Every structure is written in C-alpha cells, then in structure tokens.
Amino acid sequence: MIEHEYLKHLAAFAEYGTLSKAAEKLHISQPSLTRSMKKLEEEFGVPLFFRTKNRLEFNENGKLAADYAKRILEQTGVMLERVRALDRAGRTIAIGSCAPIPMLKAVRDAAHLYPEMTISSECRDCDPLIEGLYAELYQIIILPFRPDDKDLHVREAGTETLYFAVPAGHRFAGSSGIYMKEMDGENMLLYADIGFWHRLPREKMPHSRFLVQTDRFAFEELISSSILPCFVSDAALADDWSLADRILVPILDPEAKATYHMACLKKQFPKVRKLFQLKP
Amino acid sequence: MIEHEYLKHLAAFAEYGTLSKAAEKLHISQPSLTRSMKKLEEEFGVPLFFRTKNRLEFNENGKLAADYAKRILEQTGVMLERVRALDRAGRTIAIGSCAPIPMLKAVRDAAHLYPEMTISSECRDCDPLIEGLYAELYQIIILPFRPDDKDLHVREAGTETLYFAVPAGHRFAGSSGIYMKEMDGENMLLYADIGFWHRLPREKMPHSRFLVQTDRFAFEELISSSILPCFVSDAALADDWSLADRILVPILDPEAKATYHMACLKKQFPKVRKLFQLKP
DNA sequence: AGACCTTACGGCCGGCGTAACAATA
DNA sequence: TATTGTTACGCCGGCCGTAAGGTCT
Numbered sequence: 001m002i003e004h005e006y007l008k009h010l011a012a013f014a015e016y017g018t019l020s021k022a023a024e025k026l027h028i029s030q031p032s033l034t035r036s037m038k039k040l041e042e043e044f045g046v047p048l049f050f051r052t053k054n055r056l057e058f059n060e061n062g063k064l065a066a067d068y069a070k071r072i073l074e075q076t077g078v079m080l081e082r083v084r085a086l087d088r089a090g091r092t093i094a095i096g097s098c099a100p101i102p103m104l105k106a107v108r109d110a111a112h113l114y115p116e117m118t119i120s121s122e123c124r125d126c127d128p129l130i131e132g133l134y135a136e137l138y139q140i141i142i143l144p145f146r147p148d149d150k151d152l153h154v155r156e157a158g159t160e161t162l163y164f165a166v167p168a169g170h171r172f173a174g175s176s177g178i179y180m181k182e183m184d185g186e187n188m189l190l191y192a193d194i195g196f197w198h199r200l201p202r203e204k205m206p207h208s209r210f211l212v213q214t215d216r217f218a219f220e221e222l223i224s225s226s227i228l229p230c231f232v233s234d235a236a237l238a239d240d241w242s243l244a245d246r247i248l249v250p251i252l253d254p255e256a257k258a259t260y261h262m263a264c265l266k267k268q269f270p271k272v273r274k275l276f277q278l279k280p
Numbered sequence: 281m282i283e284h285e286y287l288k289h290l291a292a293f294a295e296y297g298t299l300s301k302a303a304e305k306l307h308i309s310q311p312s313l314t315r316s317m318k319k320l321e322e323e324f325g326v327p328l329f330f331r332t333k334n335r336l337e338f339n340e341n342g343k344l345a346a347d348y349a350k351r352i353l354e355q356t357g358v359m360l361e362r363v364r365a366l367d368r369a370g371r372t373i374a375i376g377s378c379a380p381i382p383m384l385k386a387v388r389d390a391a392h393l394y395p396e397m398t399i400s401s402e403c404r405d406c407d408p409l410i411e412g413l414y415a416e417l418y419q420i421i422i423l424p425f426r427p428d429d430k431d432l433h434v435r436e437a438g439t440e441t442l443y444f445a446v447p448a449g450h451r452f453a454g455s456s457g458i459y460m461k462e463m464d465g466e467n468m469l470l471y472a473d474i475g476f477w478h479r480l481p482r483e484k485m486p487h488s489r490f491l492v493q494t495d496r497f498a499f500e501e502l503i504s505s506s507i508l509p510c511f512v513s514d515a516a517l518a519d520d521w522s523l524a525d526r527i528l529v530p531i532l533d534p535e536a537k538a539t540y541h542m543a544c545l546k547k548q549f550p551k552v553r554k555l556f557q558l559k560p
Numbered sequence: 561a562g563a564c565c566t567t568a569c570g571g572c573c574g575g576c577g578t579a580a581c582a583a584t585a
Numbered sequence: 586t587a588t589t590g591t592t593a594c595g596c597c598g599g600c601c602g603t604a605a606g607g608t609c610t
Contacts, residue, residue: 002356003575004284020589029577034591036575044360046367053583054589061367068359072352076282079348080324087326087341283600300564309602314566316600333608334564 002043004076007069009036014066019056040065088118089136093272095121096129097142099195101235102157102260106142106275113274123195139268140275144196144258154263155276160235162197162256165246167227177250180204187211189230191219200255201231220244282323284356287349289316294346299336320345368398369416373552375401376409377422379475381515382437382540386422386555393554403475419548420555424476424538434543435556440515442477442536445526447507457530460484467491469510471499480535481511500524 012022013033023030037056041048048062058066093110097103103121110119124132129141133152142157164183166173172183181204190201190210201210211228213219223230224244232243264272292302293313303310317336321328328342338346373390377383383401390399404412409421413432422437444463446453452463463485470481470490481490491508493499503510504524512523544552 001285005281032576044363046364056590060370061363064366065359065363072355075352075355079345083324083341083345084326086344090340312601
C-alpha cells in the first residue's frame with residue numbers, strides 16, 4: 001500500500017531537488033527519505049530515479065509520479081478542508097443583515113433558541129447579502145424590503161424609523177416633522193455602523209458634511225457636548241442609546257422608515273425554523 | 281497524517297454499511313475497523329458518524345468524507361497505472377502493421393537493433409493503425425501507402441506483389457498474367473493472416489468462395505493435396521513458404537502490388553532512430 | 561441467539577534516527 | 586573539506602488480532 005506520507009516525501013523531493021534539503025524541510029532524517037524513495041519504487045514496481053553514487057534524480061516515471069502525488073496531496077487537503085467546513089456549517093447559523101439593529105435582535109434570538117450553535121453575523125449591502133444567501137454563506141439575511149422568490153421563507157422582522165435628534169434651541173427643535181432636504185447643508189454627527197442607512201443622508205442631503213464616528217462612546221460624548229444634530233431611530237432608542245437631552249424631530253421622507261424582513265432558503269428552513277416561528 | 285489505508289476502510293464501510301461486513305471484505309478484524317474509524321474522526325477533527333450502542337452510521341460529514349475518499353483512492357489507482365504504463369512504454373517498441381510480412385521483418389530488425397527492448401506487434405486495418413500511432417499506442421506503424429503528415433517520419437519498407445499459385449494443369453497455368461476478375465467464380469484457398477490484403481480478393485472476385493485456413497500447416501498441406509488455386513506473394517516466398525510444385529501466375533491488377541511505408545511520430549523518432557537508418 | 565460495535569491486552573512489524581561509509585565537486 | 590546518497594543497527598510506536606463485554610432485534 002502506498003503510504004500517504006511517502007507521497008509527501010516524493011513531492012518534497014520534487015520541490016527541493018535533493019534528499020538532504022527535502023529531509024530538512026520535512027523535519028525528518030535524510031536516510032529516512034532514502035528509504036521512502038526505495039519503498040515507493042518498490043510499490044510502483046518501476047524505477048523512479050536515475051541513481052549515480054551521490055546524486056538522485058527523477059527519471060520520466062518519477063516526474064509523472066511526483067505530479068500525481070502533488071495532485072493527490074492537494075485533493076486530500078481539499079477533503080479535510082471541505083469536511084471540516086461542512087461540520088462547521090452544521091454547527092453555525094450565519095446571519096447577514098443590512099443594518100445592525102435588527103441583526104442584534106436576530107443574533108440574540110438565535111443564541112437563545114439554539115444555544116448549542118455558533119451564531120455568526122455581519123452587516124453588508126443588500127446585493128452581497130442576497131448572493132451570499134444563495135451561496136449558503138448565510139442561513140439568514142435581513143433586508144429592508146420583502147424579497148420575492150418562491151425558494152425563500154420570509155417573515156417581517158420589525159421596523160425602524162429615523163429621526164433627527166437636535167439640541168434644544170435648534171431651529172427645528174419645535175417642528176412636528178421636517179423633510180431631509182430642509183436640513184440639507186447643515187453639518188451632522190453620524191455614527192458609522194448603520195448598515196444600509198448610510199446611503200440615505202448622502203443622497204438627500206448632498207450639501208451637508210457628516211462627521212463620522214466609529215466609536216459609540218465618542219459618538220454619545222459628542223452628542224452631549226456639541227450642538228450638531230444627528231440621526232437616531234426608534235429601534236436604537238429601544239436599544240439603550242443615550243441621547244442626553246436631545247429633542248426628536250420626525251423625518252417626513254418615506255424612506256426614513258424601513259420594514260425589515262428576514263429570509264432563508266427553504267432548504268435551510270429546518271435548521272432555523274424556530275427563528276421564523278417567533279412572533280415578530 | 282491521514283493513512284491511505286484508512287481511506288480504503290472508509291470507502292469499504294460506505295459500500296457495505298456495517299463494520300463487520302466491511303471487515304470481512306477487507307480481510308481484517310472488525311475491531312481494527314472500529315479503530316480506523318475513530319482514528320479518521322480524530323484526524324478530520326470532526327465527527328463522521330451517528331453512534332448508537334450497536335450501530336454505526338455516517339452523518340453528513342462522513343458521507344462527504346467517504347465520497348472524497350473514493351475519489352482519492354481512484355486517483356491513486358490511476359497514478360500507479362499511468363506510471364507503470366509509462367515505464368512499460370519506455371521499455372517497449374510497439375509495432376502495428378497492415379500486413380504480417382513487413383511486420384515480421386520490422387520485428388526482427390527491432391529485436392536486433394534494440395535487444396534490451398520488448399517488441400510488441402499486431403496487425404490491424406489502416407485506420408486504427410493511424411489512430412493508434414497518434415495515441416502513442418504504437419511507436420511504429422506500417423502502411424501500404426505513404427502517409428502525408430509533417431509530424432511523421434516515414435521511410436519505404438519494401439514491397440509485396442501478389443500472385444496466383446495454381447497447380448499444373450490449371451486453365452491459367454500457362455498464362456503470363458491475368459486479371460483477378462478472370463479468376464472470379466473459382467473457389468480458392470486463402471490463408472487467414474494476410475492483413476489488409478483480405479479486402480482485395482473479396483472485392484475483385486465476388487463470385488468466388490474462399491476456403492480460409494487459420495493454420496499455416498493446414499494451409500500448406502492443402503496446397504499440396506488439392507487443386508484449388510491460392511494467393512502467394514514474392515515476400516512470402518522469400519519467407520520460406522512452401523508451395524509444393526505450384527505455378528505462379530502474375531496478377532495484372534495494379535492493386536496486387538503494395539509498397540509499404542513505416543512511420544513514426546517525430547517526437548518518438550529518437551526512440552526508434554536505428555530502425556529508420558536501416559537501409560530498406 | 562445472533563448480529564453488531566467497543567474496549568482491553570499483548571505481540572510484532574515497520575519506520576525512525578544515529579552512526580559509519582562511499583563518492584563527488 | 587563539504588555535500589550528498591546508501592547501508593547497518595537498535596529502538597519504539599502504532600497497528601493488528603484475540604478475547605471479552607454490552608446492546609439491540
């Protein structure tokens with residue numbers, strides 16, 4: 001029987017040219033390699049080398065054998081990788097979302113309903129999410145609209161409505177609602193991790209500049225210590241974001257309200273069934 | 281390291297469904313298989329089976345692993361096969377010929393010029409010969425015409441001319457030459473192993489019946505004990521075929537003379553060079 | 561009872577490293 | 586002299602088969 005280890009030896013010899021170098025790379029003794037090569041010749045039943053007194057070189061048989069050896073080793077690696085990936089996939093629920101708020105809720109639900117599973121999550125734009133769902137990179141994705149495909153299970157997953165949060169004394173502090181274009185030109189604080197929302201202010205308020213904050217603490221600190229307006233959503237407020245004494249002004253643009261939908265492939269449904277049975 | 285032997289065990293278990301049956305087929309003990317499977321799980325680092333007290337079944341990981349194992353085993357087999365074939369090809373000169381007479385000469389020459397090589401030879405029709413040459417099934421082929429391809433080395437390899445051999449007293453015994461159609465309708469002895477020649481009499485003499493002899497002794501015996509005409513060639517005569525006291529009548533059809541050509545792929549030329557340097 | 565899987569135990573084969581040797585550049 | 590490949594030798598680990606135990610049909 002061809003020892004798998006010997007194929008590695010063969011490939012190493014092919015790569016490094018001498019038994020000594022190959023032995024060094026393989027962390028084994030050089031006589032051991034001599035023996036491996038002899039053993040291989042014996043198992044192939046044909047000579048694989050030209051031998052001179054202190055030089056060993058492949059003949060045509062050897063070159064061919066080494067090529068095959070590399071392919072077999074590669075395929076063995078692929079096997080290990082794929083089986084491990086399958087196993088991991090079986091123990092993981094991967095959630096992709098267009099925005100962080102509904103993602104956090106979904107992750108919490110998933111962790112609660114499937115305590116033995118690993119929950120992974122990330123925010124992406126809608127298109128890569130949909131592609132990723134079909135490629136089974138995600139078991140579940142959350143979109144700000146209802147996807148239309150008979151191969152998908154879909155349920156609503158809450159809404160999120162955006163407000164302006166302005167300091168007392170701001171010119172819109174007393175408004176019962178404004179359109180985004182009315183705020184256009186005014187500089188604003190903007191939290192970085194807001195998913196698909198990042199497009200909206202830049203489209204509707206092209207003349208504003210946005211001071212993007214990556215860090216949540218810095219963001220909240222600036223809210224209380226500056227008079228720059230910022231965005232906030234009802235869902236974020238429910239998630240304990242502190243806004244000091246800001247005044248909320250409703251945004252009248254219809255795009256300021258999103259209705260989330262979570263979706264999974266029907267074939268994946270059994271794996272995440274409980275998440276869909278949950279009442280929204 | 282994944283032992284190659286264990287992949288066989290895995291494949292056997294996939295095929296036979298229980299460790300016991302697989303062990304029997306593999307001619308090893310059943311506890312040994314239990315250990316192999318455990319070892320595999322350990323090396324994959326993931327579970328491959330559902331275990332109940334007295335039943336072992338693949339889970340999804342295991343099914344995938346078994347599929348890969350089969351493919352790797354298959355590829356290992358292919359590797360052995362191909363390397364051995366390459367080695368054999370390196371030690372063999374394979375000659376394909378359209379007719380036995382020039383083949384015999386070529387085989388004798390090859391055996392003399394390359395005493396360390398194995399010479400293999402066979403008679404085929406022209407089309408499979410040409411295909412076989414390009415597929416490197418043959419290093420050399422012998423055709424009754426000159427092939428036209430710049431990738432080939434070609435040299436003439438003698439001629440062969442057909443005669444009728446008739447007994448004294450036959451109606452054509454005194455002829456200085458006849459066309460085959462003049463003999464049409466008359467039954468003839470025909471030796472079986474004549475390569476591409478077998479077409480000619482059947483085309484030109486559709487009303488004759490041919491008493492085909494496979495055995496050379498029987499053929500020669502019938503020649504001396506019957507009055508049926510037969511074919512013979514100058515080349516066969518030079519090769520010691522005995523015709524008792526038959527009279528040779530030249531055949532006037534131009535197809536009755538063949539000029540042989542031997543050909544090899546240019547890339548194979550170094551291997552058979554001496555045969556082409558030989559004077560025809 | 562029979563089929564099946566697992567664990568424990570002891571023997572043995574095979575591959576490893578060290579050491580010594582031979583040849584080459 | 587440094588590098589390289591081969592051979593000899595003794596050790597040790599890992600794999601195997603046997604035996605025994607437990608579960609399910």
